[in-house]
Amino acid sequence: MTVLELDGVSVDYGRVRVLDRISLSVRPGEVVGVVGESGSGKTTLARTVLRAAAASEGQVRVAGQDVNRLRGRALRAWRRSGAVQYVFQDPLRSLDPGAPVVDSIVEGLRIARIPAVDAERRRSAALEAVGLDEDLITRLPSGLSGGQRQRAAIARALVVEPRLLVLDEPVSALDAASRDRVVQALIALRDRRGSDLAMLVISHDIGSLAAMSDRLVVLNRGHIVEDGLTRRVVAQPQHPYTRRLIESVPIIPTLSANRP
Ligand SMILES: Nc1ncnc2c1ncn2[C@@H]1O[C@H](COP(=O)(O)OP(=O)(O)OP(=O)(O)O)[C@@H](O)[C@H]1O
Ligand SMILES: [Mg+2]
Incomplete structure (x- = not known):
């Protein structure tokens, strides 16, 4: 059973084809970059998975459900289920600037009417998973560093216990130190969750992606030109475009990032 399966998916904006017959699958617990x-x-791909962009052909299945066919009430119910959560490049898009960060983190628990005991457990599990201290989250978002904010945004996504987390350029806006902390948090999350949580991580930076992804998918002008285990893609890129991406950055894939 796959968490996410795209089968021949195309997306057109007017007469422009932005994704061209994309096929891709993500298994439970897998981290795909x-x-x-x-x-x-890349962002169009993420929007298609979230059903924020509509595919003009092909199938988008999330946990077996063909989301491209959902309309009206069924679509709203699917969105409410929280099966897929999205983390933006800019964490301020998911944190309320006028409220303590903890309020934004637990919002999904309130919406889903999770009972108090369970809510408390999920809240502390999410904070621990991203390495955020309790005293930090009583602050407003403006009182946190960029990396702390992004980890808060990830905690907010985690509390609803999604099957799939889609992260669109989660570290691109951060300074080097914050970026490392967020990458480490995502690696820890992957290693701890086992097969519960799958992640689709999007980035233009193959270096940080290689550090956290089990598999790498290379997108070039709306086509997938390469899809393979991180170790293989980095050591033996099959496509000239991938080779160029790799030559342009230093890559240090961690051993644990290359589970079979
Ligand atoms: N709503 C839209 N209407 C028309 N064209 C769009 C729309 N959204 C994206 N595009 C076009 O689709 C193409 C892919 O855009 P997309 O945002 O998916 O790229 P990306 O890989 O995420 O880029 P970046 O790394 O800059 O975020 C671009 O040519 C963009 O101009
Ligand atoms: Mg983008």
Whole structure:
């Protein structure tokens, strides 16, 4: 059973084809990195998975459900279920600037009417997973560093216990030190969750993606030109475009990032 399966998916904006017959699958617990240059279609891919963009052909299945067919009430119910959670490049898009960070983190628990005991457990599990201290989250978002904010945004996504976390350029806006902390948090999350949580991580930076992804998918002008285990893609890139991406950055894949 796959968590996510795209089968021949195309997305068109007017007469422009932005994704062209994309096929891709993510298994439970797997971390799949999607890399490509600006304009290659990465965010469109994420929006399609979230059903924020509609595929003009092909199937998008999330946990077996063909989300591209959902309309009206069924679509709203699916969104409310929280099966897929999204983390933006800019964490301020998911944190209320006028409220303590903890309020934003637990919002999904309130919406889903999770009973207090369970809510407390999920809240502390999410905070621990991203390495955020209790005293930090009583502050407003403006009182946190960029990396702390991004980890708070990830905690907010985790409390609803999604099957799939989609992260769109989660570290691109951060300074080097914050970036490392967030990458480490995502690696720890993957290693701890086992097969519970799958992640689709999008970045133009193959270096940080290689550190956390089990598999790498390379997107070039709306086409997947490469899809394989991180170790294999980095050591033996099959496509010239992948080779160029790799040559442009230093890559240090961690051993644990390359589970079979
Ligand atoms: N709503 C839209 N209407 C028309 N064209 C769009 C729309 N959204 C994206 N595009 C176009 O689709 C292409 C892919 O965009 P997308 O945002 O998916 O790229 P990306 O890989 O996420 O780029 P970046 O790394 O800059 O975020 C681009 O040419 C973009 O201009
Ligand atoms: Mg983008």
